[in-house]
Amino acid sequence: MASTVYIVEDDLDVANALEWLLKSVKLAVKTFLNPYEFLAHSDKLEEGCVLLDVRMPAMSGMEVLKLLCQRSHCPPVIMITGHGDIPMAVQAMQIGAKEFITKPFNEQFLLEKIQTILASKNEVNRNYQQMTEVAKQFALLTERERQVMHLVVDGYLNKQIAVELDIAISTVELHRRKIMLKMQARNLAQLIKKSLLLEI
Secondary structure: HHHHHHHHEEOOOHHHHHHHHHHHHOEEEEEOOOHHHHHHHHOOOOOOOEEEEOOOOOEEEEEEEHHHHHHOOOEEEEEEOOOOOHHHHHHHHHHHOOOOEEOOOOHHHHHHHHHHHHHHHHHHHHHHHHHHHHHHHOOOOHHHHHHHHHHOOOOOOOOHHHHOOOOOOHHHHHHHHHHHHHOHHHHHHHHHHHHHHHHH
Protein backbone atom coordinates (compact mmCIF):
# COMPACT_ATOMS: atom_id res chain seq x y z
CA MET A 1 0.00 0.00 0.00
CA ALA A 2 1.36 3.46 -1.00
CA SER A 3 2.06 5.85 1.85
CA THR A 4 0.03 9.05 2.17
CA VAL A 5 1.19 12.36 3.61
CA TYR A 6 -1.58 14.21 5.45
CA ILE A 7 -1.24 17.99 5.55
CA VAL A 8 -3.06 19.75 8.40
CA GLU A 9 -2.56 23.46 7.74
CA ASP A 10 -5.08 26.31 7.98
CA ASP A 11 -3.11 28.65 5.68
CA LEU A 12 -4.32 27.83 2.15
CA ASP A 13 -1.19 29.20 0.45
CA VAL A 14 1.13 27.15 2.67
CA ALA A 15 -1.05 24.05 2.28
CA ASN A 16 -1.04 24.41 -1.52
CA ALA A 17 2.74 24.90 -1.58
CA LEU A 18 3.29 21.80 0.56
CA GLU A 19 0.89 19.77 -1.56
CA TRP A 20 2.64 20.82 -4.77
CA LEU A 21 6.06 20.00 -3.29
CA LEU A 22 5.03 16.52 -2.16
CA LYS A 23 3.20 15.67 -5.37
CA SER A 24 6.29 16.73 -7.34
CA VAL A 25 8.08 13.71 -5.87
CA LYS A 26 5.11 11.39 -6.52
CA LEU A 27 3.83 11.24 -2.94
CA ALA A 28 0.12 10.75 -2.28
CA VAL A 29 -1.26 13.75 -0.41
CA LYS A 30 -4.46 14.61 1.46
CA THR A 31 -4.93 18.14 2.78
CA PHE A 32 -7.08 19.36 5.67
CA LEU A 33 -7.50 23.10 6.27
CA ASN A 34 -9.44 22.43 9.47
CA PRO A 35 -8.00 20.31 12.32
CA TYR A 36 -11.47 19.11 13.33
CA GLU A 37 -12.04 17.69 9.84
CA PHE A 38 -8.70 15.91 10.08
CA LEU A 39 -9.52 14.42 13.49
CA ALA A 40 -12.91 13.27 12.19
CA HIS A 41 -11.04 11.46 9.39
CA SER A 42 -8.17 10.22 11.58
CA ASP A 43 -9.72 6.81 12.27
CA LYS A 44 -9.53 6.12 8.53
CA LEU A 45 -5.91 7.17 7.98
CA GLU A 46 -3.91 5.02 5.58
CA GLU A 47 -0.22 4.28 6.04
CA GLY A 48 1.89 7.43 5.99
CA CYS A 49 2.71 10.48 8.10
CA VAL A 50 1.19 13.82 9.13
CA LEU A 51 2.49 17.35 8.52
CA LEU A 52 0.85 19.33 11.30
CA ASP A 53 0.89 23.12 11.70
CA VAL A 54 1.36 24.16 15.33
CA ARG A 55 -0.63 27.39 15.33
CA MET A 56 -4.18 27.15 13.99
CA PRO A 57 -7.08 29.26 15.33
CA ALA A 58 -9.63 26.42 15.47
CA MET A 59 -7.38 24.08 17.48
CA SER A 60 -3.63 24.18 18.09
CA GLY A 61 -1.41 21.58 16.50
CA MET A 62 -0.22 20.56 19.96
CA GLU A 63 -3.80 19.73 20.95
CA VAL A 64 -4.27 17.74 17.74
CA LEU A 65 -1.01 15.89 18.44
CA LYS A 66 -2.13 15.02 21.98
CA LEU A 67 -5.45 13.64 20.71
CA LEU A 68 -3.69 11.60 18.01
CA CYS A 69 -1.17 10.12 20.44
CA GLN A 70 -3.90 9.10 22.89
CA ARG A 71 -5.13 6.60 20.31
CA SER A 72 -3.82 3.08 19.94
CA HIS A 73 -2.46 3.83 16.46
CA CYS A 74 -0.64 7.18 16.27
CA PRO A 75 0.86 8.01 12.85
CA PRO A 76 4.31 9.64 12.64
CA VAL A 77 3.86 13.42 12.97
CA ILE A 78 6.09 16.26 11.74
CA MET A 79 5.23 19.55 13.45
CA ILE A 80 5.61 22.68 11.31
CA THR A 81 5.51 26.25 12.60
CA GLY A 82 6.72 29.73 11.89
CA HIS A 83 6.85 30.41 15.61
CA GLY A 84 9.01 27.51 16.75
CA ASP A 85 11.14 27.60 19.83
CA ILE A 86 13.13 25.00 21.74
CA PRO A 87 10.62 24.47 24.62
CA MET A 88 7.79 23.93 22.12
CA ALA A 89 9.93 21.50 20.10
CA VAL A 90 10.81 19.55 23.24
CA GLN A 91 7.16 19.42 24.30
CA ALA A 92 6.10 18.19 20.85
CA MET A 93 8.72 15.44 20.93
CA GLN A 94 7.67 14.41 24.43
CA ILE A 95 4.05 14.12 23.31
CA GLY A 96 5.03 11.96 20.36
CA ALA A 97 6.09 14.06 17.35
CA LYS A 98 8.86 12.56 15.20
CA GLU A 99 10.20 15.90 13.94
CA PHE A 100 9.75 19.63 14.56
CA ILE A 101 10.50 21.95 11.62
CA THR A 102 10.41 25.76 11.62
CA LYS A 103 9.16 27.82 8.66
CA PRO A 104 10.58 28.92 6.32
CA PHE A 105 12.00 25.43 5.86
CA ASN A 106 14.37 24.00 3.29
CA GLU A 107 12.28 21.96 0.85
CA GLN A 108 14.93 19.28 0.36
CA PHE A 109 15.38 18.96 4.13
CA LEU A 110 11.63 18.49 4.61
CA LEU A 111 11.43 15.90 1.82
CA GLU A 112 14.35 13.96 3.31
CA LYS A 113 12.67 13.93 6.73
CA ILE A 114 9.40 12.68 5.22
CA GLN A 115 11.14 9.99 3.15
CA THR A 116 13.12 8.81 6.19
CA ILE A 117 9.96 8.54 8.31
CA LEU A 118 8.02 6.73 5.57
CA ALA A 119 10.90 4.30 4.95
CA SER A 120 11.16 3.58 8.68
CA LYS A 121 7.39 3.10 8.94
CA ASN A 122 7.38 0.70 5.98
CA GLU A 123 10.24 -1.29 7.53
CA VAL A 124 8.32 -1.59 10.81
CA ASN A 125 5.26 -2.80 8.91
CA ARG A 126 7.31 -5.38 7.01
CA ASN A 127 8.88 -6.65 10.23
CA TYR A 128 5.46 -6.86 11.90
CA GLN A 129 4.01 -8.80 8.98
CA GLN A 130 7.00 -11.12 9.00
CA MET A 131 6.71 -11.70 12.77
CA THR A 132 3.00 -12.41 12.43
CA GLU A 133 3.64 -14.99 9.70
CA VAL A 134 6.41 -16.70 11.69
CA ALA A 135 4.19 -16.78 14.80
CA LYS A 136 1.48 -18.54 12.78
CA GLN A 137 4.04 -21.11 11.61
CA PHE A 138 5.32 -21.64 15.16
CA ALA A 139 1.75 -22.19 16.38
CA LEU A 140 1.54 -25.26 14.11
CA LEU A 141 4.32 -27.03 16.03
CA THR A 142 3.53 -29.62 18.68
CA GLU A 143 4.94 -29.18 22.17
CA ARG A 144 7.64 -31.78 21.45
CA GLU A 145 8.55 -30.10 18.15
CA ARG A 146 8.95 -26.80 19.99
CA GLN A 147 11.28 -28.47 22.50
CA VAL A 148 13.35 -29.87 19.66
CA MET A 149 13.41 -26.52 17.86
CA HIS A 150 14.65 -24.73 20.99
CA LEU A 151 17.54 -27.18 21.25
CA VAL A 152 18.31 -27.08 17.51
CA VAL A 153 18.64 -23.30 17.45
CA ASP A 154 20.75 -23.48 20.63
CA GLY A 155 23.25 -25.57 18.65
CA TYR A 156 22.49 -29.06 19.98
CA LEU A 157 23.33 -31.98 17.68
CA ASN A 158 20.74 -34.70 17.01
CA LYS A 159 22.52 -37.07 19.37
CA GLN A 160 22.56 -34.48 22.16
CA ILE A 161 18.87 -33.69 21.61
CA ALA A 162 18.05 -37.40 21.81
CA VAL A 163 19.82 -37.65 25.17
CA GLU A 164 18.30 -34.41 26.48
CA LEU A 165 14.73 -35.44 25.62
CA ASP A 166 15.25 -39.19 26.13
CA ILE A 167 14.08 -40.10 22.62
CA ALA A 168 15.62 -41.98 19.70
CA ILE A 169 17.86 -40.17 17.21
CA SER A 170 15.50 -41.24 14.42
CA THR A 171 12.66 -39.54 16.30
CA VAL A 172 14.72 -36.35 16.56
CA GLU A 173 15.36 -36.47 12.81
CA LEU A 174 11.63 -36.89 12.15
CA HIS A 175 10.80 -33.95 14.40
CA ARG A 176 13.42 -31.80 12.66
CA ARG A 177 11.97 -32.56 9.23
CA LYS A 178 8.48 -31.62 10.45
CA ILE A 179 9.81 -28.44 12.06
CA MET A 180 11.55 -27.34 8.86
CA LEU A 181 8.39 -28.06 6.88
CA LYS A 182 5.99 -26.26 9.23
CA MET A 183 8.33 -23.30 9.75
CA GLN A 184 8.97 -23.10 5.98
CA ALA A 185 12.71 -22.97 6.60
CA ARG A 186 15.00 -24.25 3.85
CA ASN A 187 18.02 -24.53 6.13
CA LEU A 188 19.21 -24.12 9.71
CA ALA A 189 20.18 -20.48 9.15
CA GLN A 190 16.60 -19.62 8.17
CA LEU A 191 15.24 -21.48 11.18
CA ILE A 192 17.57 -19.56 13.50
CA LYS A 193 16.56 -16.26 11.89
CA LYS A 194 12.88 -17.07 12.44
CA SER A 195 13.50 -18.08 16.04
CA LEU A 196 15.18 -14.70 16.63
CA LEU A 197 12.05 -12.96 15.34
CA LEU A 198 10.06 -14.94 17.91
CA GLU A 199 12.67 -14.21 20.58
CA ILE A 200 12.80 -17.86 21.62
